[in-house]
Amino acid sequence: MSGGVRTQGTIWGVGLGPGDPELMSVKADRLLREASHVAYFRKTGRTGQARRILEGLPRADAVEIAMEYPVTTEIPFSDPRYNEILSAFYEESAARLRALSEAGQAVVVVSEGDPFFYGSFMHLYSRLKDNCPVEVVPAITGMSAAWTATGVPITWGDDVLSVLMGTLPEDALVEHMARVDALVIMKIGRNLVKICNALRRAGRFDAAWLVEYAAMADQTVQKLSEAGDRVAPYFSIIVVHGNGRRP
Known part of the structure; x- marks a missing residue:
């Protein structure tokens, strides 16, 4: 029986830039073309801007993970439910990515603009960074x-x-x-x-x-x-x- 320890997969937070695919970094392009799993945020029922930017880049067999916001502007930011609903959403999304990492899978999570500039990926990063390897690729901001x-x-x-x-x-x-x-x-x-x-x-x-x-x-x-x-x-x-x- 093997006693080997499985290496955790890296979660990559990759900035796509402001919208023009030609403004994406070389590193972001390479990671997307190599990725076996690609995750992105979007509103329910929408393609999402991040998915539109990366159109044609992921390989044909890449597994896509659409993380759909449960709320955007339906209730005001000041309503306590807003943070409660989003917090549960980010916890669930982070748990899904953590499970893939623990199974040895790398995941590229894409964001419009830069991941650390008011980006949704920040909320995953804070929940994942102490439990699995996470790398961030910066990008041109909007x-x-x-x-x-x-x-x-x-x-x-x-x-x-x-x-x-x-x-x-x-x-x-x-x-x-x-x-x-x-x-x-x-x-x-x-x-x-x-x-x-x-x-x-x-x-x-x-x-x-x-x-x-x-x-x-x-x-x-x-x-x-x-x-x-x-x-x-x-x-x-x-x-x-x-x-x-x-x-």
Whole structure:
């Protein structure tokens, strides 16, 4: 009877970049083409942006693991049930990946943008890192693609850049907006009117740009003042450029 110990498989958290497959790293491309198991997040009933980006990369016999969010915007973040439901989801997903690792299987878990920048993979990482080998592959963020799409550098010289979540209270947004030189605002969606009000109060509205679907086929770039009051799509970012010291 063999007394050998099975080696655990590595869980790879791989960033896919902002949306254009050509902006994916060489390492991410290699891992995806070699992977026997590929996991990704998506809304129930949707293909998911991560799955669309990696289309054609996994080998034909790769096992796909779709981790479907039980809730996204159906209940507010402030509702205690929101964290309870998502926590149970991440525990279940992590347990599934842990079982594969313990069986000696490596799994590539893909994320849009960078896995450690507001990515869902972070919640798996914190639950897996002490029980199985986990490696993270960084990537270009969506905000980098967004400010590049405007054709204007985001920071100059000593400019200070702040990344804000549109889910913050309006007063908190105003405070941060007035304090720094350059801004990136994410999680816009239904918060667009509140964000616009905060930008006006901070005196930054006229300098703001709205970029939708950065680095994707349907990318749009416009001054925020021309966008009107509406619900912005999920892949939307507001950019306010710095204008600091230059040689």
